[in-house]
Amino acid sequence: MKKYISLLIVLLLATTTTGIAQQMQQKIDMRIDSIGNAKIKMSMTMTAQEWQGWAASFGNNPAALKREIERGMPGYFLDDFKLEKDEMNRSFELSLNAYGACDIDKRGRWTVETDQKDANLTKITDHKYMLVSSPMEYGGALQQTYTIEFPEAATDIEVDKDALGNSIFEFKMERPSGGFNLLRLSGIALLVIGGGWTGLSLVGKKN
Amino acid sequence: MKKITIPILVTVVGALLLGGSFLFSSGGEGSLDVDIVKTQTIMPAAHNVYANEDALNGKYFLFKAKITNSSKNTLEDVTVRYRIPGFVEWTELDVIGEMFPGQTASVRCYPKFPESIAEKMTESTEKAEIEITWDGATEDEMIEEEIGFRISNRSEYMFTNIPASEIAGWADVYNNDALLACFVTPNDPIVQYYTQNIQEKILMGEAASVSKDPNEAVRFLGGIYNATLLSHMVYSGTKGIPETLQDISAFSQQNRLPREVITGNTGLCLELSLLYASILSNAGLDPFIFLVPGHAYPGFRLNGQYYAIEATGIGGEGLGKISSAEEAFEAGMKQLNEFFQKQQQGDPRYTYVDVHLVNKMGATPMALKDDNFLRKKVDDIVASWGKAGSLPKASSGGNTTRYVSNNGSASNTGGGGGGGRALSFAVPSGWQTMMRPMPEVGILTAQALSPDQYVSVSVYDIAVSNGSDAMYTISNVLANYGMSVEFEMEGNNVYGNTYSSNGTFTWMGKTLRKNGGIRVVAVGAPDYAFNQYSGVINQVFNSIR
Numbered sequence: 001m002k003k004y005i006s007l008l009i010v011l012l013l014a015t016t017t018t019g020i021a022q023q024m025q026q027k028i029d030m031r032i033d034s035i036g037n038a039k040i041k042m043s044m045t046m047t048a049q050e051w052q053g054w055a056a057s058f059g060n061n062p063a064a065l066k067r068e069i070e071r072g073m074p075g076y077f078l079d080d081f082k083l084e085k086d087e088m089n090r091s092f093e094l095s096l097n098a099y100g101a102c103d104i105d106k107r108g109r110w111t112v113e114t115d116q117k118d119a120n121l122t123k124i125t126d127h128k129y130m131l132v133s134s135p136m137e138y139g140g141a142l143q144q145t146y147t148i149e150f151p152e153a154a155t156d157i158e159v160d161k162d163a164l165g166n167s168i169f170e171f172k173m174e175r176p177s178g179g180f181n182l183l184r185l186s187g188i189a190l191l192v193i194g195g196g197w198t199g200l201s202l203v204g205k206k207n
Numbered sequence: 208m209k210k211i212t213i214p215i216l217v218t219v220v221g222a223l224l225l226g227g228s229f230l231f232s233s234g235g236e237g238s239l240d241v242d243i244v245k246t247q248t249i250m251p252a253a254h255n256v257y258a259n260e261d262a263l264n265g266k267y268f269l270f271k272a273k274i275t276n277s278s279k280n281t282l283e284d285v286t287v288r289y290r291i292p293g294f295v296e297w298t299e300l301d302v303i304g305e306m307f308p309g310q311t312a313s314v315r316c317y318p319k320f321p322e323s324i325a326e327k328m329t330e331s332t333e334k335a336e337i338e339i340t341w342d343g344a345t346e347d348e349m350i351e352e353e354i355g356f357r358i359s360n361r362s363e364y365m366f367t368n369i370p371a372s373e374i375a376g377w378a379d380v381y382n383n384d385a386l387l388a389c390f391v392t393p394n395d396p397i398v399q400y401y402t403q404n405i406q407e408k409i410l411m412g413e414a415a416s417v418s419k420d421p422n423e424a425v426r427f428l429g430g431i432y433n434a435t436l437l438s439h440m441v442y443s444g445t446k447g448i449p450e451t452l453q454d455i456s457a458f459s460q461q462n463r464l465p466r467e468v469i470t471g472n473t474g475l476c477l478e479l480s481l482l483y484a485s486i487l488s489n490a491g492l493d494p495f496i497f498l499v500p501g502h503a504y505p506g507f508r509l510n511g512q513y514y515a516i517e518a519t520g521i522g523g524e525g526l527g528k529i530s531s532a533e534e535a536f537e538a539g540m541k542q543l544n545e546f547f548q549k550q551q552q553g554d555p556r557y558t559y560v561d562v563h564l565v566n567k568m569g570a571t572p573m574a575l576k577d578d579n580f581l582r583k584k585v586d587d588i589v590a591s592w593g594k595a596g597s598l599p600k601a602s603s604g605g606n607t608t609r610y611v612s613n614n615g616s617a618s619n620t621g622g623g624g625g626g627g628r629a630l631s632f633a634v635p636s637g638w639q640t641m642m643r644p645m646p647e648v649g650i651l652t653a654q655a656l657s658p659d660q661y662v663s664v665s666v667y668d669i670a671v672s673n674g675s676d677a678m679y680t681i682s683n684v685l686a687n688y689g690m691s692v693e694f695e696m697e698g699n700n701v702y703g704n705t706y707s708s709n710g711t712f713t714w715m716g717k718t719l720r721k722n723g724g725i726r727v728v729a730v731g732a733p734d735y736a737f738n739q740y741s742g743v744i745n746q747v748f749n750s751i752r
Binding site: 034035036037047064067071072074075076077099100103104105106107108109141183184186187188189190191192193194195196197198200201202 | 314
């Protein structure tokens with residue numbers, strides 16, 4: 001089952017590329033958590049003309065924006081959409097959650113697909129990669145810069161290829177700790193205290 | 208005794224809490240939460256799309272399930288399978304090796320229906336059964352779900368799969384337009400047979416896809432039209448393409464397949480468009496279907512230019528006027544001009560289906576079997592071409608009529624404000640021409656823009672005596688608008704870049720003597736798109752005279 005991280009965020013760009021268009025830049029941060037969900041943040045600054053077109057189509061109609069993204073990413077279950085506009089600087093930031101963004105196979109190996117052949121990937125840190133792409137649909141007029149951040153629990157992160165030659169990330173990830181188990185810790189504490197106390201009482205009685 | 212009672216009690220309570228912590232974390236019933244989103248209707252004609260998770264960005268799934276491990280245990284080998292009784296046997300969709308507590312998986316279903324679904328002539332309501340299990344799951348814990356959906360008949364085409372209450376604009380109304388390509392059946396043996404007959408009997412040979420000659424391609428388009436005309440095919444109008452957003456009744460249409468249009472000898476605008484697209488594709492051309500409010504017409508793209516014909520010009524005796532192939536082509540090109548103007552104005556009702564492009568994206572046609580009865584009917588139709596004797600008067604010379612100029616560009620049929628040669632170059636078909644686009648820049652006589660607005664041609668008229676002075680004048684004028692021009696001259700040819708806050712525009716042009724001054728005609732594109740459009744740029748450049 002495929003999961004794409006090449007989010008079709010370009011759908012956000014309802015503006016048509018006009019005449020002599022300047023190359024547009026879009027920044028997409030994808031932070032994967034310890035159970036394979038992703039928090040996605042997209043940001044972009046536009047020219048005056050692009051901003052007008054975007055505002056008319058989506059910027060002033062967040063419901064339409066949400067719908068377009070949901071349709072553009074049919075494989076995901078998305079929620080928690082938040083749009084922040086900086087009208088003075090003609091930029092916006094959109095954040096959302098994507099559930100089940102990673103796969104985990106029968107051997108417990110996690111994968112994230114890029115849906116891109118020979119993706120232009122750069123390792124920034126052990127848990128952070130950057131991918132730059134120019135979707136063909138926009139004829140080079142749009143450059144998307146993704147940063148993909150894996151959780152600290154992810155180990156052995158490798159870039160590989162799937163059967164179709166697309167670049168994929170593979171990694172291992174242990175089960176996240178169950179957190180503070182009050183019941184278990186209390187039980188252990190009482191066992192230790194009770195056991196010690198009983199022991200001391202028995203020794204004291206003997207003496 | 209009393210002294211050790213309390214510590215023993217504390218120890219026992221501790222042991223109970225410890226045991227309980229394991230007991231309460233052992234999951235139990237309902238440890239997976241499942242949320243299912245389903246499609247309402249499956250169109251048999253598009254069954255190849257529903258089967259392909261890569262097709263059209265994977266938006267045509269039967270259902271998708273959000274599965275969340277709501278227990279405190281890690282579940283192993285969570286297996287999702289489904290079946291559609293009568294169509295698809297139990298099929299494993301996904302095996303998730305491990306599901307941690309709180310982890311969510313998104314599983315989509317792209318059912319591979321049997322090919323026989325393409326023969327389905329009636330609609331029905333079906334159900335899909337979904338089963339989710341994992342290692343160690345008891346029968347009570349196993350999850351079973353059922354979803355109902357509709358399978359339409361093979362002829363039904365739904366313009367959109369978005370519920371009426373959700374429709375907000377024309378993009379929503381045309382949400383399924385890529386699926387029209389599933390009704391374009393160039394590999395149908397009957398369509399192939401019909402195409403061969405047109406090539407042989409009507410056109411006496413045809414090589415448009417090999418020669419890439421627009422004249423030859425337009426002759427082929429006229430040949431298809433004449434074939435329908437000679438067989439007395441008639442246009443039968445009915446409610447079809449939606450005209451308004453409230454036109455819910457027209458959000459689906461029964462489309463006869465191209466083979467049924469051929470043998471039934473009648474078709475709606477959309478059905479005729481599908482027929483033309485099938486034949487054009489079969490002949491190796493690049494078919495397009497243009498959709499406008501209430502209407503559709505076919506065409507093709509060759510060497511970056513668009514051509515169209517009004518296929519419904521065949522009319523019918525009961526409908527009055529029957530157009531010749533030439534008239535139908537002229538009407539098509541006129542509509543095409545209007546189409547691109549509307550599109551450039553941002554009218555979302557004007558859209559097209561690039562059949563081969565969406566084929567590549569996974570919208571592939573259904574497979575149809577050969578049929579001797581239908582072949583016989585094609586033979587009868589072909590025989591009627593001979594009986595007809597000749598084409599209607601206006602198209603009697605249809606086989607030799609040249610619809611396009613020798614340089615390969617269709618003549619600009621208006622709308623842009625001027626014929627191509629008046630501007631010293633041939634305006635490609637479908638381009639928008641603007642006279643005096645910037646009145647404040649007096650030397651800029653006209654500009655022409657390609658339909659996708661990447662390539663543009665500028666025509667400057669300057670009252671100077673040589674090309675070099677003309678170029679310096681242009682540079683000075685453009686400098687007032689924040690543009691910097693860098694150029695190099697080779698005889699009458701001039702090459703250069705224009706830099707502005709919008710980026711770099713790369714161009715090439717010629718200087719011509721005109722009306723006692725110098726005319727500069729320059730064609731180009733943004734630097735990053737220049738190579739991509741070099742074909743059409745060279746074509747325009749070579750036409751400058």
